[in-house]
Amino acid sequence: MIDLLMLLDCLILLCCIVSGHLAPWRPCTDLLPLDLLQWVLPASRGQQSSVRMVQSQGSRGVQLSGPPHSLSFPAAQLLPHCRFFPAEFSIVLTLKIPQLLRNEDQYVFTLLHTESDQLLVGMRLSYDKLHFLQQTQGGHTKRVTFREVGVADGHWHTLVLAVTGRYVVLTVDCSVPLELQMEKPFPEDLDTKGFTFFIGSRRRRNGLFSGLMRQLVLFPGSDASSRLCPASDPRLSVLLVPKVLLHLPVKPPANQLPLYPYEAEVRVTLTPPPCGSWAEGQLWFSTHQRALFICDGSIWITMLHEKERLDYLEDHQELFTSSETFDIEVFHIPTQGLFIATANRDSNLGSAIYRWTDSRFERYQDIRTHGAQAWRFFTVGKKRFLVVANSRAPGSGKQELSVLYKWSDRKLRFVVHQTLQTHSARDWEAFHIQHDTFLAVANHRQGEMNHNIDSVIYKWNLNTEMFEVNQTVPTSGAYDWEFFTIGPYYFLVVANTFNGKSTDINSAIYIWAGDSFQPHQFIMTSGAVDWEMFQIGGRFFLAVANSQRLDGAGSVLYTINSTIYELNITSQRFVKFQDITTSSALDWEFFTVGDDQFLVVANSYDGTSYSLNSVLYRWQGYEGFVPVHSLRTNGCRDWEFFRAAGSSYLVSSSARSALSRVLKLKTS
Structure with missing residues (x-):
């Protein structure tokens, strides 16, 4: 009788295990745009920052300055209620990057296993190419390459990379989309458990992103280009830009340092350059007054100056x-x-x-x-x-x-x-x-x-x-x-x-x-x-x-x-x-x-x-x-x-x- 009861318990346990494995998989739905950049910005004043705020060509971006591990976060933080990577999605990226060498590669982001170099998804830039990286069913890395993508030119650009089934579509600055077809549809069951997002790297210093990022967004479920285009300034189309890049205070409160280290291009002239909304945050050094000014969107405000008498x-x-x-x-x-x-x-x-x-x-x-x-x-x-x-x-x-x-x-x-x-x-x-x-x-x-x-x-x-x-x-x-x-x-x-x-x-x-x-x-x-x-x-x-x-x-x-x-x-x-x-x-x-x-x-x-x-x-x-x-x-x-x-x-x-x-x- 005891043996019979033990056998019954084993059968019940086996049924539970089998039913768990055979339970139907349900895709993640109703996901909002997810701001990847926000996760690498310091959360509070005084916290060690791995990014620097930089004003360039009238717009603000972040420059990644810390070691790769400080610019990473677990995928579970981004997707707390759904461990599977979206089967359909867009990556929205606004960047400014100087021209790269012909044999140089730089990573925008990667999703890597915490304990190994196994890559689930990633994006990489080279001299005139953009590569979308993904894991195949055999555990190998497959890449889809868009050629003659001239974004590494020292100017701001906004890219939308949309993945749906077999198709990968790239839209640059709201121009005509480029479409490539993969051998197999993007998998629906990429499990992100135990994986970590690395922003601007593949966990190594080799291939670190050297430019500026203004937005980096994972948008599940659809092609985000319809949300950004047409735009009055397609190079700076906005889906989800961190607030600190939109509303940077010209001067911090008294006796306080800025929350983020801040840099800007500096013009050195005798007479003041124009100051308008397009130049907000721009610095100007007056050689005559021996003073440093910052544009608040309408007038030049003195930041540092040699005291006149x-x-x-x-x-x-x-x-x-x-x-x-x-x-x-x-x-x-x-x-x-x-x-x-x-x-x-x-x-x-x-x-x-x-x-x-x-x-x-x-x-x-x-x-x-x-x-x-x-x-x-x-x-x-x-x-x-x-x-x-x-x-x-x-x-x-x-x-x-x-x-x-x-x-x-x-x-x-x-x-x-x-x-x-x-x-x-x-x-x-x-x-x-x-x-x-x-x-x-x-x-x-x-x-x-x-x-x-x-x-x-x-x-x-x-x-x-x-x-x-x-x-x-x-x-x-x-x-x-x-x-x-x-x-x-x-x-x-x-x-x-x-x-x-x-x-x-x-x-x-x-x-x-x-x-x-x-x-x-x-x-x-x-x-x-x-x-x-x-x-x-x-x-x-x-x-x-x-x-x-x-x-x-x-x-x-x-x-x-x-x-x-x-x-x-x-x-x-x-x-x-x-x-x-x-x-x-x-x-x-x-x-x-x-x-x-x-x-x-x-x-x-x-x-x-x-x-x-x-x-x-x-x-x-x-x-x-x-x-x-x-x-x-x-x-x-x-x-x-x-x-x-x-x-x-x-x-x-x-x-x-x-x-x-x-x-x-x-x-x-």
Whole structure:
């Protein structure tokens, strides 16, 4: 009886074993694209990295720099619920690799047995060929070779290798597919248990991949070329690129190193190369400034530099204008260069635009203006505009009109786009709030006596491509608008000059309330003509240029205090920080040189003379701004700071003569 029971147990065990072997095999289904590159990127900061981030030709890739074992991972991690390699699949590869020698081979990836050199699947590149490697039923390696595949040329390329049954199809940069037929269909039962993926090698240093990889994806179940093509840039078609290659921070947080070692091609030039989205992450070394910059997609940001210090200023150019100049606007047009627009007094002679050519401003375009007081350059999307504040009518009995000009890429000139009725306009301020563009005009007076009038804020209409009135603001002899942001808040501050009786009146700070500006704070000023907002570290300042103190008795003082205010975070109000004695100050200009911050004031009149020294002040921390240079000026009206070809300049205008001056800042 015991023998019978033992025999029965053996039969049951045998049935279980046989049934296990004879159970029907089920293929893996519903698999998503699998990112092979992601498995060899370090998972956390501080972990030893075997890859280097490299920016090349405007795109980022990884360069494999570690030993082969550090660039491997078990197949079970990639296919945790299905141990069989997909019977139908695509390999998507974006790479940049230099030209190979004729007898040189480099591996893209291999799937090898953990304990031996047995290869299940792999991909290899040679001089002008691409090889798909697979294991045959006899355990040997079979290769399918695509010839005359010119991807080893130092440029980015995207390849899709699709395997279905007997067919292997290669698509390069979304071009016409190349199709080869294998002797036997790709097996459906390739067991990956005990196998390991090696990225860029066959476990040996011989044949290491030397180029850059941007994506390496296993896409089970279908030909991935339909997911990538057509594409606007077929060389860089995207299926599944690691996020770190798409969104690399230009600068890491303070006191931290980048998660991945990072390299980029460096341009070494005297003048800056173009910086746009195509060059994001590109490095530029300025031989003139002896500084290293990185492109953030729009501007060059300083990474390393030899600290500059301002030594002195010297005359660089005497710029003779058609008449006295009340304002200078500095602006840049891509591919065209640096320009200034001068607002000139004489209506018969008009105003002009000058272009920076061979380190000097040359007259570029004349524009008819009428008592021009100010220019403002701004953009709406890709459109570029200049608007002039005309203070006079074009003729007796006619309306005062300020004019908006649009840059024509065809004519390479500014052409009239829109006219807007203004009243003795003194200034325009252009600004953006979220996706909307606004223009604010400072209307000084209506007629000869009425200074208490509305200034106007216009909003750009996307449909008509014109500015329309968005809001009117009551002002008193308005002379200047200044827009600024602090955190998520938007502000406009107006310089009110005269209310018909006195210059000691309130200027107002307005805050954006969703659809209009509302009063936020009033500050007593004396003939305020200009506001300058600036930031030093985490501190926010407003400097007002007070031009004169006129009381009801008719007495006038020109040498008075202009004031710098600082934002008190607790009260959310600007409070007095520093008084600076000025002589009918008409403008402040803030700028930086190296690690130093400066303010320069336009002193215009002291009650007896227009020939005065304007003063340059340097930030001294606890001491505030202290005078460091005196600059000879004659009725100075405006200062503007600009950089060109690695050098720094200040340009001043004169309301007393048809001569503006360009000063060069000499640094060490």
